[in-house]
Amino acid sequence: MPQLDTSTWATMITFSLITLFSIFQPKLSNFNFLPLPYFKPKTLLPHPSHPWTMKWTKIYSPLSLPPHL
Template identity: 50%
Template sequence: MPQLNTSTWFITILSMILTLFIVFQLKILKYNYPETPTLKLSPLSEKTMPWEKKWTKIYLPLSLPQR
């Protein structure tokens, strides 16, 4: 049974790792990352809901005057 020749494994694995590193670096370089995020201060304004614009009163049976 012949022995497995492993003399070229080191250079093969090393070149594969180097190639993968270069490919990933090129992939990452294609993305545009935003600069440091800035804080936007939104004006504090009270928003009225549609049901707050109209005056309504709910008459419950228990709130009616007793007879």
């Protein structure tokens, strides 16, 4: 069974990478990237110091509810 000649693989891989780089470099250099997002400062809205005093809610645990028949 003949042996596989791998002596030219290194040069083929090197030249393939150089060719791919030379093909894709102009395409990537012409690509317009989006600018970085602009962060607006948050405006502080006046809110009460204790928001739970404005509204009364009660959360029932399912075990504390009366049984439904």
